Amino acid sequence: xxxxxxxxxxxxxxxxxxxxxxxxxxxxxxxxxxxxxxxxxxxxxxxxxxxxxxxxxxxxxxxxxxxxxxxxxxxxxxxxxxxxxxxxxxxxxxxxxxxxxxxxxxxxxxxxxxxxxxxxxxxxxxxxxxxxxxxxxxxxxxxxxxxxxxxxxxxxxxxxxxxxxxxxxxxxxxxxxxxxxxxxxxxxxxxxxxxxxxxxxxxxxxxxxxxxxxxxxxxxxxxxxxxxxxxxxxxxxxxxxxxxxxxxxxxxxxxxxxxxxxxxxxxxxxxxxxxxxxxxxxxxxxxxxxxxxxxxxxxxxxxxx
Amino acid sequence: xxxxxxxxxxxxxxxxxxxxxxxxxxxxxxxxxxxxxxxxxxxxxxxxxxxxxxxxxxxxxxxxxxxxxxxxxxxxxxxxxxxxxxxxxxxxxxxxxxxxxxxxxxxxxxxxxxxxxxxxxxxxxxxxxxxxxxxxxxxxxxxxxxxxxxxxxxxxxxxxxxxxxxxxxxxxxxxxxxxxxxxxxxx
Numbered sequence: 001x002x003x004x005x006x007x008x009x010x011x012x013x014x015x016x017x018x019x020x021x022x023x024x025x026x027x028x029x030x031x032x033x034x035x036x037x038x039x040x041x042x043x044x045x046x047x048x049x050x051x052x053x054x055x056x057x058x059x060x061x062x063x064x065x066x067x068x069x070x071x072x073x074x075x076x077x078x079x080x081x082x083x084x085x086x087x088x089x090x091x092x093x094x095x096x097x098x099x100x101x102x103x104x105x106x107x108x109x110x111x112x113x114x115x116x117x118x119x120x121x122x123x124x125x126x127x128x129x130x131x132x133x134x135x136x137x138x139x140x141x142x143x144x145x146x147x148x149x150x151x152x153x154x155x156x157x158x159x160x161x162x163x164x165x166x167x168x169x170x171x172x173x174x175x176x177x178x179x180x181x182x183x184x185x186x187x188x189x190x191x192x193x194x195x196x197x198x199x200x201x202x203x204x205x206x207x208x209x210x211x212x213x214x215x216x217x218x219x220x221x222x223x224x225x226x227x228x229x230x231x232x233x234x235x236x237x238x239x240x241x242x243x244x245x246x247x248x249x250x251x252x253x254x255x256x257x258x259x260x261x262x263x264x265x266x267x268x269x270x271x272x273x274x275x276x277x278x279x280x281x282x283x284x285x286x287x288x289x290x291x292x293x294x295x296x297x298x299x300x301x302x303x304x305x
Numbered sequence: 306x307x308x309x310x311x312x313x314x315x316x317x318x319x320x321x322x323x324x325x326x327x328x329x330x331x332x333x334x335x336x337x338x339x340x341x342x343x344x345x346x347x348x349x350x351x352x353x354x355x356x357x358x359x360x361x362x363x364x365x366x367x368x369x370x371x372x373x374x375x376x377x378x379x380x381x382x383x384x385x386x387x388x389x390x391x392x393x394x395x396x397x398x399x400x401x402x403x404x405x406x407x408x409x410x411x412x413x414x415x416x417x418x419x420x421x422x423x424x425x426x427x428x429x430x431x432x433x434x435x436x437x438x439x440x441x442x443x444x445x446x447x448x449x450x451x452x453x454x455x456x457x458x459x460x461x462x463x464x465x466x467x468x469x470x471x472x473x474x475x476x477x478x479x480x481x482x483x484x485x486x487x488x489x490x491x492x
Contacts, residue, residue: 253362
């Protein structure tokens with residue numbers, strides 16, 4: 001259980017994130033945590049709640065709000081992913097998502113830079129006013145320099161024993177990413193790893209000049225993956241065919257019930273250019289507080305019950 | 306059957322007919338990627354380490370290990386004889402199998418034996434044992450050499466360093482995890 005100082009820090013952190021988005025002209029929204037459909041993604045398993053599901057991300061609802069004409073929206077909400085438990089994982093965690101119409105993934109990278117600089121500035125200010133300035137925020141990380149942008153293909157040639165195509169063909173992409181690449185990312189200042197293979201971004205838009213790559217990125221600080229953003233795939237037919245593929249994979253590997261999110265696909269037809277991102281806030285707070293375990297910064301962790 | 310999501314420190318699983326204990330474990334999952342269970346295990350018979358990354362769909366057999374309370378009876382040459390305190394069955398382990406544990410075994414001591422496939426593979430001693438000092442140099446009072454320990458031998462033949470006031474015939478407590486002197490025991 002978090003102590004009083006930790007509770008104050010966590011509250012200030014959430015308050016600052018909200019003020020950042022208010023200042024940038026975003027509308028804060030809330031959507032149902034429990035829904036009858038979930039996003040068909042083969043590597044993410046939802047927790048069932050009666051005959052419905054706890055959201056793995058508010059993504060479908062957020063994009064339906066975008067399609068209805070809301071141009072800049074954000075949300076902070078709990079998300080749930082079954083059997084994800086570890087140093088950086090909790091089955092329930094706080095997610096920040098923001099979406100913009102008329103923007104692409106590069107805009108989101110700028111948003112990330114601005115958000116983290118805003119956070120570190122105000123958290124430090126807060127510590128000075130509370131006379132606890134001896135505890136650094138994001139110790140060892142320089143947020144002022146231009147953040148490195150590294151394509152997935154370049155990261156594989158730089159750090160991996162085999163190249164990207166070999167890794168994909170041998171089914172070793174995730175393993176090499178985790179074991180050989182991630183430990184090098186964002187050690188002195190944050191890094192954006194971008195342009196993922198299309199198969200690894202089922203809701204992301206393909207790059208116009210390279211259809212094997214999706215306009216998707218992940219933000220890394222100290223080897224920890226903090227946010228996943230992309231230019232939204234807004235072609236409803238292509239989205240449907242990617243979901244068909246994901247649903248087939250889910251059915252082949254599990255006995256999970258999974259349905260096509262029809263209302264989402266219908267609304268998607270109204271959506272033009274857009275970009276959206278999901279950031280794990282407990283992990284971000286963990287790094288800001290220089291902690292090693294996600295359980296150090298949540299109000300109650302599973303061990304508290 | 307166990308699956309990768311059951312993996313945790315201390316879990317005992319069977320791989321290729323050998324029992325392994327999980328000594329280190331980390332869950333990782335890249336965004337939109339597969340869950341990876343990065344695992345370090347020790348072969349409970351050979352002691353060899355195994356480092357392996359498992360996926361969600363990987364399955365394991367649980368290692369069927371049995372723990373039994375047994376009493377140490379006596380040693381004869383290289384053989385150390387134990388008795389099951391429930392059914393009075395006897396068995397022996399060799400000096401080599403027992404390793405350093407022979408330093409602390411005295412007649413009638415109760416220990417835990419771990420069995421795999423009906424073969425004893427490990428023995429767990431009490432953390433603290435009391436043994437009698439059988440050989441010690443007398444403490445020369447006024448010794449100014451500054452030595453604050455001296456070597457003694459206990460009834461099992463084990464030699465260790467103790468404070469200078471310990472004398473022949475004293476009973477001392479030893480920590481079986483470290484092999485070190487803890488205190489002198491007053492009867």
